[in-house]
Amino acid sequence: MPKRNSKAINPRFTIADVAEVAGVSIPTVSRILNNKEYVADETRDRVNEAIKQLGYVPHIQAQRLRGGASRTIALHYPVESPHLLRNVVEIPYIVGASAAASEQEYFLNFLVSQLTPNTLLNMYRSNQVDGMILLQVTLDDWRVNLLRENGYPFVMIGRCADIANLSFIDLNFEAAVVSAFDHLVDLGHREIGFLTYPPSWRNSKLGPAIRSLEGYESALQKYNVQPYYREVELRGVEDGFAATHSLLEEFPQLTAIITTNHLIAAGSIKALTQRGYRVPEDRSVLAIGFGEIANGITPSLTALEWSLYEVSYQATLMMTEMLSQKDSLAQQILVAPKLLIRESTQAKT
Amino acid sequence: MPKRNSKAINPRFTIADVAEVAGVSIPTVSRILNNKEYVADETRDRVNEAIKQLGYVPHIQAQRLRGGASRTIALHYPVESPHLLRNVVEIPYIVGASAAASEQEYFLNFLVSQLTPNTLLNMYRSNQVDGMILLQVTLDDWRVNLLRENGYPFVMIGRCADIANLSFIDLNFEAAVVSAFDHLVDLGHREIGFLTYPPSWRNSKLGPAIRSLEGYESALQKYNVQPYYREVELRGVEDGFAATHSLLEEFPQLTAIITTNHLIAAGSIKALTQRGYRVPEDRSVLAIGFGEIANGITPSLTALEWSLYEVSYQATLMMTEMLSQKDSLAQQILVAPKLLIRESTQAKT
DNA sequence: GCAATTTCTGATAACGTTATCAGAAATCTA
DNA sequence: TAGATTTCTGATAACGTTATCAGAAATTGC
Numbered sequence: 220m221p222k223r224n225s226k227a228i229n230p231r232f233t234i235a236d237v238a239e240v241a242g243v244s245i246p247t248v249s250r251i252l253n254n255k256e257y258v259a260d261e262t263r264d265r266v267n268e269a270i271k272q273l274g275y276v277p278h279i280q281a282q283r284l285r286g287g288a289s290r291t292i293a294l295h296y297p298v299e300s301p302h303l304l305r306n307v308v309e310i311p312y313i314v315g316a317s318a319a320a321s322e323q324e325y326f327l328n329f330l331v332s333q334l335t336p337n338t339l340l341n342m343y344r345s346n347q348v349d350g351m352i353l354l355q356v357t358l359d360d361w362r363v364n365l366l367r368e369n370g371y372p373f374v375m376i377g378r379c380a381d382i383a384n385l386s387f388i389d390l391n392f393e394a395a396v397v398s399a400f401d402h403l404v405d406l407g408h409r410e411i412g413f414l415t416y417p418p419s420w421r422n423s424k425l426g427p428a429i430r431s432l433e434g435y436e437s438a439l440q441k442y443n444v445q446p447y448y449r450e451v452e453l454r455g456v457e458d459g460f461a462a463t464h465s466l467l468e469e470f471p472q473l474t475a476i477i478t479t480n481h482l483i484a485a486g487s488i489k490a491l492t493q494r495g496y497r498v499p500e501d502r503s504v505l506a507i508g509f510g511e512i513a514n515g516i517t518p519s520l521t522a523l524e525w526s527l528y529e530v531s532y533q534a535t536l537m538m539t540e541m542l543s544q545k546d547s548l549a550q551q552i553l554v555a556p557k558l559l560i561r562e563s564t565q566a567k568t
Numbered sequence: 569m570p571k572r573n574s575k576a577i578n579p580r581f582t583i584a585d586v587a588e589v590a591g592v593s594i595p596t597v598s599r600i601l602n603n604k605e606y607v608a609d610e611t612r613d614r615v616n617e618a619i620k621q622l623g624y625v626p627h628i629q630a631q632r633l634r635g636g637a638s639r640t641i642a643l644h645y646p647v648e649s650p651h652l653l654r655n656v657v658e659i660p661y662i663v664g665a666s667a668a669a670s671e672q673e674y675f676l677n678f679l680v681s682q683l684t685p686n687t688l689l690n691m692y693r694s695n696q697v698d699g700m701i702l703l704q705v706t707l708d709d710w711r712v713n714l715l716r717e718n719g720y721p722f723v724m725i726g727r728c729a730d731i732a733n734l735s736f737i738d739l740n741f742e743a744a745v746v747s748a749f750d751h752l753v754d755l756g757h758r759e760i761g762f763l764t765y766p767p768s769w770r771n772s773k774l775g776p777a778i779r780s781l782e783g784y785e786s787a788l789q790k791y792n793v794q795p796y797y798r799e800v801e802l803r804g805v806e807d808g809f810a811a812t813h814s815l816l817e818e819f820p821q822l823t824a825i826i827t828t829n830h831l832i833a834a835g836s837i838k839a840l841t842q843r844g845y846r847v848p849e850d851r852s853v854l855a856i857g858f859g860e861i862a863n864g865i866t867p868s869l870t871a872l873e874w875s876l877y878e879v880s881y882q883a884t885l886m887m888t889e890m891l892s893q894k895d896s897l898a899q900q901i902l903v904a905p906k907l908l909i910r911e912s913t914q915a916k917t
Numbered sequence: 918g919c920a921a922t923t924t925c926t927g928a929t930a931a932c933g934t935t936a937t938c939a940g941a942a943a944t945c946t947a
Numbered sequence: 948t949a950g951a952t953t954t955c956t957g958a959t960a961a962c963g964t965t966a967t968c969a970g971a972a973a974t975t976g977c
Binding site: 231274276277278279280281283284289298309310313314317318321326327328329330331332340341344345346347455456457481482485488489492511512514515516517519 | 580625626627629630632633638658659663666667670676678679680681690694695696804805841860861863864865866868
């Protein structure tokens with residue numbers, strides 16, 4: 220038995236130990252580990268036996284030092300105040316990415332910190348990551364510009380304005396808003412209120428905010444209906460509650476409300492109830508978004524929903540494919556939401 | 569300007585390039601990078617200038633190969649079917665761990681896959697991680713046993729039965745259940761139903777299930793009240809809905825319900841409403857758990873809540889401390905929940 | 918049966934960093 | 948001022964792996 224690493228309680232064997240036990244040279248062991256050709260069956264068996272006997276596992280940093288790639292992908296979710304993070308809907312993003320990364324034999328680093336341009340570039344320069352998946356992409360996102368300029372691989376969940384040659388997977392918010400109107404107009408509603416993303420999102424050019432409004436414009440034209448809308452902060456139920464009151468104060472004729480967030484919808488329902496309306500008998504509420512909350516609300520929420528797990532799973536596959544085939548073309552995918560009819564919408568009486 | 573790495577679009581400079589530009593030797597650059605003593609100020613300035621000029625960043629795999637540690641912590645959250653994962657409450661666990669890891673200059677790998685004993689050990693053996701944070705720890709958890717036997721560092725969120733010399737941070741479920749009774753008995757309730765974790769959790773000896781029941785026993789004794797309880801699956805609102813109906817069918821005298829999950833509480837409220845009770849005027853509902861949903865439910869949920877962000881932040885600090893000081897003692901922390909009085913409980917009339 | 922080819926194996930160098938050591942230069946001590 | 952000490956720097960080796968090359972052994976071709 221070769222000498223053990225005295226620093227650790229448990230032995231850490233190296234390729235040299237395996238070679239010694241099997242009575243071969245180090246490169247021969249390496250060849251067998253990497254399934255190279257030209258190895259005699261008898262030798263292979265003997266080496267594999269030694270590997271098994273020692274419980275040998277290659278030192279991953281050494282492999283990467285020689286090999287170049289770090290086989291690590293980072294998922295960057297920029298959060299200003301992580302400890303205040305309360306909206307809990309995005310975990311499927313992380314789980315989906317983690318699952319896909321594992322399957323492709325990559326590691327997934329999850330990053331919530333605010334990055335500076337330098338720390339972002341250093342992620343690549345230090346070989347810490349091979350590629351990144353960016354969440355919360357704005358229309359003019361400095362991360363995208365910087366990585367594009369420097370030729371570092373990345374995939375967006377969401378997208379920026381200039382998407383030439385960039386890979387992304389995005390939720391189709393335009394289609395979502397139009398579908399929301401489709402459903403409600405089908406049910407006979409014509410006076411429809413819309414609670415959309417806050418001005419801050421629009422000002423920082425976040426995709427959902429911008430494209431929801433574009434979808435809203437299309438829907439208004441398509442059905443020749445009047446605009447009734449508010450831009451709402453997404454901090455929680457209270458914001459939906461206040462905005463719905465404000466909207467109905469000005470436009471009491473509304474018979475349905477569309478929100479871009481489930482909690483906001485919960486606030487709408489609260490406000491409508493307080494004003495003496497029953498949901499869905501008197502007024503309908505339709506949410507665009509995601510999250511288990513849809514079932515927790517009374518009445519449960521009819522919603523246009525996306526599977527965030529699928530989205531980030533796909534994004535991660537796009538990333539690993541991009542890394543394995545250097546010259547692959549940019550992939551651009553838009554995902555339409557699914558209409559899940561629950562209890563909060565009903566035909567206009 | 570030294571030669572560039574022709575493989576990359578962008579240059580990757582090494583310590584040798586810096587040394588050449590600054591006109592010093594490689595070890596001198598290394599010394600400056602690592603803030604070692606005995607470097608002339610003039611030399612230091614010249615080298616820093618070169619580093620800045622080249623945008624040099626150390627190759628992280630090379631550092632780790634030489635240094636031994638990988639400065640990576642993995643957060644293991646075992647999920648049987650990741651794509652089916654719907655309960656979205658645990659994201660603060662990930663965010664908290666990620667934030668703490670960044671601050672301590674560690675990387676956080678998030679793992680959802682089911683691990684085998686071998687893959688778990690190989691995480692350490694291959695130097696992929698220095699330590700792990702384990703979620704969903706059972707009372708007799710094979711991961712704990714294996715890592716303990718092999719002397720690999722880990723921290724539990726939750727805990728197993730034999731905690732001698734192990735570090736963990738756990739939610740104090742016993743105290744939570746007792747506090748729940750404190751609050752309701754204070755309000756005059758005596759006939760209190762309890763919806764607790766499913767039998768499967770109890771059978772696989774998951775801590776919350778076991779210790780909630782222990783807290784339940786204490787509370788029953790403390791207030792000399794009768795037990796009325798159901799073990800409930802936690803798939804969603806429907807489970808709470810059905811269990812509450814079942815419980816009230818048998819014990820119509822109940823005036824309050826305690827649940828161990830916010831969605832289950834939402835189901836309880838639905839069932840109570842359907843049976844003609846107003847919440848909180850006629851019946852009270854109190855949840856033990858976490859998540860923004862508490863505000864989304866109508867009426868909003870009075871609850872005993874934990875900050876999962878804080879919990880995983882602390883767990884990660886425990887891990888990094890353990891890694892930096894070899895012989896530190898095991899830390900064991902129990903966190904009591906905070907009572908947040910919202911709308912769903914009220915004095916018995 | 919001898920050259921040409923294929924199969925197999927090991928020496929050596931390299932990846933980019935840090936640790937160790939030794940020697941040179943500068944400073945201090947008496 | 949000579950010796951001792953401190954400050955500074957560079958040569959060299961090492962971390963654990965993979966790639967390249969060359970040479971030995973086995974197989975093939977004519």
